[in-house]
Amino acid sequence: MSAQVAPTPAANVPTAVNGAMPAGQPMMNAQAPMMAGGPMPVPEVQTASASLYVGDLAPEVSEANLFEIFNAIGPVVSIRVCRDAITRRSLGYAYVNFQYQQDAARALEELNFEPIHDRACRIMWSQRDPLARRSGANNIFIKNLESSIDNKQLYDTFVAFGNIMSCKVATNDKGESRGYGFVHFEKPEDAKTAIAKVDGKMLKDKVVAVTKFISRKEREAQHGERKFTNIFVKNLPETMTTEGLHNLFAEFGKVTSSFLSEPSTKTPPRRYGFVNFEKPEDAVAAVEAMNDKEVETDCKIFVGRAMKKAERGRMLTRKYEESRREMDAKNRGVNLYVKHLADDVTEADLHELFSVHGDIKSLRIMVDPDTKASRGFGFVCFDEQESATNALTELHQSVFHEKPLYVALALRKAERQNQLAQERHLRNRAPMAGMPGGFYNPMMQQQMMMQMQGMQRGMPGMRFPPQMLAQMAGPQMGNPMFKQNGMNPMARGGGRGAGRGRGRGRGRGRGGAQGPPMSQPQVQMPPQQKPAPASQAAPVAAGQSLNASDLAKLEPGLAKRAIGEHLYPRIEKLHGAERAGKITGMLLEMDNSELLHLLENEAELGARATDACNVLVQYEQSKQTTTA
Secondary structure, eight states: OOSOOOOOOGGGOOSOOSSOOOTTOOOOOTTSOOOOSSSOOOOGGGTTOOEEEEESOOTTOOHHHHHHHHTTTSOEEEEEEEEOTTTOOEEEEEEEEESSHHHHHHHHHHHTTOBSSSSBOEEEEOOOOHHHHHHOTTEEEEESOOTTOOHHHHHHHHGGGSOEEEEEEEEOTTSOEEEEEEEEESSHHHHHHHHHHHTTOEETTEEOEEEEOOOHHHHHHHHOSOOOOEEEEEEEOTTOOHHHHHHHHHTTSOEEEEEEOOOOSSSSOOEEEEEEESSHHHHHHHHHHHTTEEEETTEEEEEEEOOOHHHHHHHHHHHHHHHHHHHHHHHTTTEEEEEOOOTTOOHHHHHHHHGGGSOEEEEEEEEOTTTOOEEEEEEEEESSHHHHHHHHHHHTTOEETTEEOEEEEOOOHHHHHHHHHHHHHHHHSSOOTTSGGGOOOHHHHHHHHHHHHHHHHHOTTOOOOHHHHHHHHOOOOOOOOSOOTTOOTTTTTTOTTTTOOOOSSSSOOSSSSSSSOOOOOOOOOOOOOOOOOHHHHOSSOTTSOOOHHHHHTSOHHHHHHHHHHHHHHHHHHHHHHHHHHHHHHHHTTSOHHHHHHHHHOHHHHHHHHHHHHHHHHHHHHHHHHHHO
16 A cells, blocks of 8 residues: 555545446546445345444435335335434434345445435444444544545545445534544454554545544543543632632642633623643642632632533533433423413412312413513422322313313423324324225325315315314325335336436346336235224223213323224214224314213214215215226
8 A cells, every 4th residue: 555545535526336437527546446346245244134224314314215215226124214212303313124135235335425315324234233333343443534534535545445334424513524533344354454554644635543443431441530631610700810810729739821701791790711730630629629619708619620612512411411301200290281371360370279189399370571471371390299180180171260271291392292293193194994905196185185175065064174184085104115016106206216227237227227127015004993992901991981081181192092982882883883993083083072072962973973974985986986
């Protein structure tokens, strides 16, 4: 290898990584070769795997987007985008499982570093053993990287030394390089060769240092506790001077420099500063002795190790998350959310209403910060869970100041959004009855919506809400991986890269017409289910009456289920078992209060069920006419 290892400049990096150079692109630098001599070899440790890890994904990338891209390579068995358990936001990585291992290897070769939603993805073989992922074996660390070097250029530089399992340049929140990266080789001898050949060499006008990767715990064990000489001091009084700051800490050792900020505009005004000692032990002694010390009346200062802004931000965020989790655990089941409050309701009125059910720890009505007017909701936190449960049961939907109250357990915004999303998913996931094989046909859905809306205008007693119309017209299918009687909806359109042969001598392109059509995965969508019998999961037995207080004790999803278990037997008697499940699902889109009214009024229930049945009959007849 020459004295300098020059990675491919950004201008020379082709947009295609499958060996077919785009027009007008120069050849890659010979000292940073790609695996151009055929398909990428499958790692020995993964010979039985057809599963890929796909990282660095944009937040909006979904399973459907990935299916469209990867299914053009070969049949995909399953795809999962990993999401936060509470917020359901994407964590930025996913797993793609192919039916055949050679297709997975080809996807790794062709799609690695390809942009997905304008962000280059990073693909590697899925390593299911967590010990192997965290061991750091065969992993090297490269620092002092030039800021323009990205994952692909780092890969192109080190692939000459052996097969690379993973390659990543560390970036900040803005996507800018932090000047260091990691390369994980398949074999230990390849990692040693890369260290020996590249360490101390120049990459893009910068001399880089390449070493074996050492985890933070191992570094701390080797070097002991982190040493520092620079300390940060805040909450200093306005009268503090630079000389006074120097003298305040001089007793702990020799101070090489000090800095004091200008007074702040806050009330009371406070200042901050930095003090740098000659010896680390003096800095440690100053932190231990001066932190939380009162230097003037009602003026306690904070003293700690000086940190960069990003490091301090991470530390404060971690502390905030820990305190929030502790608070959530402490208030779980005792904190109530109350809304639909009248404008004239005060905190004293709310306290008087709820205090009869137990001791109240805290209570607050939320107000507008400018006008101080009530925003119509608040929170009541009890000392004991039993008191909170009694208050929720007795006061939910009760009339207070001429308005019915809504009382429920308080949830974080992310938890509430996740709960609502799960409810919508459960309502919409079942295929529309009468559509064969679980087909999702947008034209048929639109036609049925128009028919039902026309029927609604022609039937004075027929009042289906828009949510029910959408449910009756069919589910909003966000995932294309559903059974289509052996046909994939994207196969006819060619998928990603249709008409462009991009294979490497294999005689088939990525969705083009260079070879026989690829088989498509047939993942059966869950069939429409009838409401579960009361013996399986019945919060309120089907034989008992159902009222608002019973529903208030249940989560929203279980409340709907309980109503469905009471509705289904009655509808089955009226219209038979064949249509009972469909009609019940349609009616469950109504508000719980209206459904309770239907359960109490047999005539009204019969009328609503008959209207829904007529809609289904007309839809089935129109479908048969269209088919004929």
